Amino acid sequence: MKPTTNKKGRTRLQQEKDHAMNLFLLKLAIVAVATAIVVYFLPRTEGFNYSYELGQPWRYGTIISTQKFNIQMSDSVVSIRRDSLAHNFVPYFNRRTDIEASVRHGVQELAGEQAIKTYVLQVLDSIYGRGVMTGAARDSLTDAGIAFVRIITGNEARQVPLTGIMSIHDAYQYITHGSNRFSPSEISHLNLNTVLRDNLEYDAAKSEAEMQSEFDAIQSSLGFVRVNEKIVDRGELVTEDIYQKLQSYEAVVNRRAEDSGTSRLMLWGQVGLVAVIITLLVTYLSIFRPNYLDNLRSAILLFSLVTFFSVVASLMVSHHFFHVYILPCCMVPVIIRVFMDSRTAYVFHAGMVLLISLSLNSPYEFVLFNLIAGLVVVLNLRELTQRSQIIHTSIVATLTYCVCYICHEFSIGAEVADLERRVFIFFCINGLLLLFIYPLFWVMEKLFGFVSDVTLVELSNINHPLLQKMSEEAPGTFQHSMQVANLATEVAKKIGGKSQLVRTGALYHDIGKIERPVFFTENQAGGNPHKHLSEVKSAEVIIAHVARGISLAEKYNLPEQIKSFIRTHHGRGTTKYFLVTYKNEHPGGEVDESLFTYPGPNPGTKEEAILMMADTVEAASRSLTEYTEESIGSLVDRLVDAQVEEGFFKDCPITFKDIADAKEVMKERLKTMYHTRITYPELNKNSDEGNKN
Numbered sequence: 001m002k003p004t005t006n007k008k009g010r011t012r013l014q015q016e017k018d019h020a021m022n023l024f025l026l027k028l029a030i031v032a033v034a035t036a037i038v039v040y041f042l043p044r045t046e047g048f049n050y051s052y053e054l055g056q057p058w059r060y061g062t063i064i065s066t067q068k069f070n071i072q073m074s075d076s077v078v079s080i081r082r083d084s085l086a087h088n089f090v091p092y093f094n095r096r097t098d099i100e101a102s103v104r105h106g107v108q109e110l111a112g113e114q115a116i117k118t119y120v121l122q123v124l125d126s127i128y129g130r131g132v133m134t135g136a137a138r139d140s141l142t143d144a145g146i147a148f149v150r151i152i153t154g155n156e157a158r159q160v161p162l163t164g165i166m167s168i169h170d171a172y173q174y175i176t177h178g179s180n181r182f183s184p185s186e187i188s189h190l191n192l193n194t195v196l197r198d199n200l201e202y203d204a205a206k207s208e209a210e211m212q213s214e215f216d217a218i219q220s221s222l223g224f225v226r227v228n229e230k231i232v233d234r235g236e237l238v239t240e241d242i243y244q245k246l247q248s249y250e251a252v253v254n255r256r257a258e259d260s261g262t263s264r265l266m267l268w269g270q271v272g273l274v275a276v277i278i279t280l281l282v283t284y285l286s287i288f289r290p291n292y293l294d295n296l297r298s299a300i301l302l303f304s305l306v307t308f309f310s311v312v313a314s315l316m317v318s319h320h321f322f323h324v325y326i327l328p329c330c331m332v333p334v335i336i337r338v339f340m341d342s343r344t345a346y347v348f349h350a351g352m353v354l355l356i357s358l359s360l361n362s363p364y365e366f367v368l369f370n371l372i373a374g375l376v377v378v379l380n381l382r383e384l385t386q387r388s389q390i391i392h393t394s395i396v397a398t399l400t401y402c403v404c405y406i407c408h409e410f411s412i413g414a415e416v417a418d419l420e421r422r423v424f425i426f427f428c429i430n431g432l433l434l435l436f437i438y439p440l441f442w443v444m445e446k447l448f449g450f451v452s453d454v455t456l457v458e459l460s461n462i463n464h465p466l467l468q469k470m471s472e473e474a475p476g477t478f479q480h481s482m483q484v485a486n487l488a489t490e491v492a493k494k495i496g497g498k499s500q501l502v503r504t505g506a507l508y509h510d511i512g513k514i515e516r517p518v519f520f521t522e523n524q525a526g527g528n529p530h531k532h533l534s535e536v537k538s539a540e541v542i543i544a545h546v547a548r549g550i551s552l553a554e555k556y557n558l559p560e561q562i563k564s565f566i567r568t569h570h571g572r573g574t575t576k577y578f579l580v581t582y583k584n585e586h587p588g589g590e591v592d593e594s595l596f597t598y599p600g601p602n603p604g605t606k607e608e609a610i611l612m613m614a615d616t617v618e619a620a621s622r623s624l625t626e627y628t629e630e631s632i633g634s635l636v637d638r639l640v641d642a643q644v645e646e647g648f649f650k651d652c653p654i655t656f657k658d659i660a661d662a663k664e665v666m667k668e669r670l671k672t673m674y675h676t677r678i679t680y681p682e683l684n685k686n687s688d689e690g691n692k693n
Contacts, residue, residue: 023293027282030299034307035275041314042270042359048250054243063231064361065249067256070216070224072248085215087145092203092210093131095153099199100128106195116182116190120175127171131160133200135167151200168196225249228362233420273358281306281351289344291653297448298340305332306352313356324360325426328433329353329370330377330397331440337377338384338441339450349374365408373400383500384453390438398431451559456504459562460485466556467507470514476522477513480618481506483673488614491665492607495658502607505565508558509611512549512566516541522622535582539575539596546570546598564608569615571602571648603652610662612648613640617666627674629667636667 052058107120131151141149141162149165150157166174172193176184225231231245232238238246281303285293292298309332313324332352336345353370357363380396381389405423441452458464462471471478485506492499517523519530519541530538549566579596603609616639624631640663643649649659 026293026299027286030282030303031275031278034278034303035271037307038274038310038355039267039270041311043314043318044266044270048253052238052243052246054238054240056238058232058236058238062233062362063249065225065227065229065231066361067252068224068227069248069252071244072251082215085211089146089211089214090148090150090159091141091146091207092150092152092157093133093200094203095131095151096199096201099197100124103195103197107190107192110190110195112190116187119179119182120187120190120192123175123178127166127174128199131165131200132168132171133165133198135169137202138162138165138167152203165200168198172196230362270358274355277351277354281348284347292340292344297450301339301444301448301450302336302344302348305335306348306355309352310355314359317359323426324356324366325401325423326429326433328430329356330373330434331437333374333378334381334393334437335440335444337381338452339444342378342382346374346378368408369401369404372404373397376400385457385500387438387454390435394431394434397434398427401427401430445559449560451561453500455559456500459558460500460504460507466511466552470511474514474517474520474523477510477517477520480522481510484509484611484614484618487618487666487669488610490669491610491614491662494665495606495661497606497610501561502610505562505607506611506614508553508562509565509569509615510545510549511552512545512547514552515548535578535585536595539578542575542578543598564604565611568601568603568608569611570598571612572600573598573646573648602648602650605652606654606658609649609652609654613643613662614666616643617670621670621674629671632670632674633667636663636670
């Protein structure tokens with residue numbers, strides 16, 4: 001069978017491959033960009049950039065040790081110990097055998113008797129075995145009080161007295177005056193001074209490392225600080241003990257900052273952690289919320305929020321600006337919950353908290369408090385329909401932070417007197433900042449095209465100008481829309497849809513009927529203008545209410561989500577009454593069904609599918625001759641099953657279980673609306689007479 005193609009000749013399989021590739025590139029771009037931004041702003045230790053004085057309060061945030069270190073002695077004692085160690089230190093020198101070989105070769109090349117050269121070569125073995133250095137180097141060691149040196153030959157090091165080391169001048173004198181066979185003048189004719197060189201080279205790296213090791217070994221330690229141990233907190237008085245810890249930690253941090261290799265490893269470590277967290281968030285969307293990735297605005301909002309708050313936290317830590325507890329992290333789950341869903345809100349909140357923790361020295365309490373507060377906020381804010389809910393959420397978040405802090409402090413053995421008031425102040429400021437989320441909703445709606453529940457509640461107010469217009473000019477349509485809204489809302493609550501969204505969409509889905517209301521049966525009061533029109537023209541008038549509805553929606557600045565309900569509430573269905581009538585009047589003739597077909601598209605979300613079902617069922621229910629349980633059940637099953645068979649719900653994430661539940665809800669709701677009652681049995685006359693007897 002030939003694969004289906006679109007207008008451009010591309011097969012469906014090719015389109016799916018292109019979509020998959022574009023989605024992969026989008027995911028890659030999200031991970032790369034978000035990781036680069038977050039890592040760029042993450043603090044990396046580049047020295048100890050604090051100023052402090054003994055006896056003065058600590059003016060910065062809490063300092064937590066990132067590694068174990070010894071508490072060092074004061075500078076004056078350190079200076080004395082270093083001077084003593086330097087005086088008694090035995091430095092390292094490397095024996096350069098390559099230079100010795102070069103000198104021997106140079107002697108062979110000199111002009112002179114071979115016997116004298118042989119003598120010189122024999123003496124050189126002894127001299128270089130003891131060691132030769134420049135006179136200036138030996139004098140420098142002597143002036144420093146050095147009595148011994150260590151000579152490294154291969155993998156061995158031997159300690160020799162400095163007095164046993166020759167200078168080049170001493171070596172020359174020793175050779176020329178040390179022979180019983182040759183006179184000094186005979187030896188001097190060789191011009192040995194042109195080839196003699198020192199064979200000892202100072203090993204600075206090994207000597208300095210050994211000196212530091214010896215100093216670390218002999219210094220009197222005042223104790224040590226463990227990894228993640230608090231050194232000093234904001235406002236705490238810098239005592240002698242804290243002062244020594246700060247000095248020791250400053251030395252450790254500065255020494256570490258000088259190691260460029262460590263900085264590179266730190267950078268790559270941060271890149272790895274951030275990339276893993278961002279990748280996990282992208283993976284979550286790919287598995288559980290793929291529609292958010294398909295909608296670029298949703299993806300941008302999600303990762304912009306996570307990245308923005310991570311960067312702000314990093315800047316606060318890097319510049320010691322206030323305390324990170326002031327940052328209203330719960331804004332993120334609230335925003336995502338209002339515009340999307342609870343699960344995504346909490347997952348991205350957790351990811352953001354982990355990213356922020358990378359900028360903190362002691363992240364445990366921050367992660368613990370924010371994960372709990374975020375969960376409480378998400379559970380508390382199921383649907384945002386009133387402004388007062390923001391205030392309530394702010395209070396709940398603040399109390400959660402405070403309770404978590406108190407419980408944590410008690411769990412580690414603290415007492416009431418040990419609780420810090422300033423921490424409670426931070427949490428209160430956090431709660432106050434959370435109140436600013438309300439104006440942010442308006443900004444998010446304008447920037448990303450989302451619509452909040454608060455906006456939906458405002459739009460669903462029947463005093464809205466457009467709804468008022470519909471109630472006055474098309475009262476039947478208005479009543480129909482109200483009934484559909486109630487029906488769809490109940491279905492949405494049952495199957496997990498956004499009830500406020502579908503309610504608002506239902507109120508506006510037929511606003512296009514306002515312009516020509518008499519052409520729709522619910523607004524007719526006796527006359528039917530379709531009697532004077534052909535079936536094609538009637539279908540055109542009926543179908544046009546969708547386009548007119550979009551025009552009115554744009555005129556009154558309705559959100560795009562509401563416009564989508566207007567477009568999809570009939571999908572790609574047909575005006576069956578006029579289509580069937582036309583076919584009956586033109587038997588055997590060709591019928592252009594496109595003239596009787598709505599422009600669509602079919603529903604793309606669960607809420608749009610709910611509205612289509614509720615709209616069709618409610619409208620058809622008005623034509624029932626009797627409202628019994630059987631007639632209503634049969635009507636709902638027949639209409640919804642027909643929509644399923646015609647493929648109206650193929651493009652939306654609604655399941656057969658959802659559809660079955662929706663049908664049950666609509667049946668029960670319609671029975672309530674039309675006050676169906678059970679049929680009471682009549683009393684049999686024979687039974688009545690029997691009772692009398």
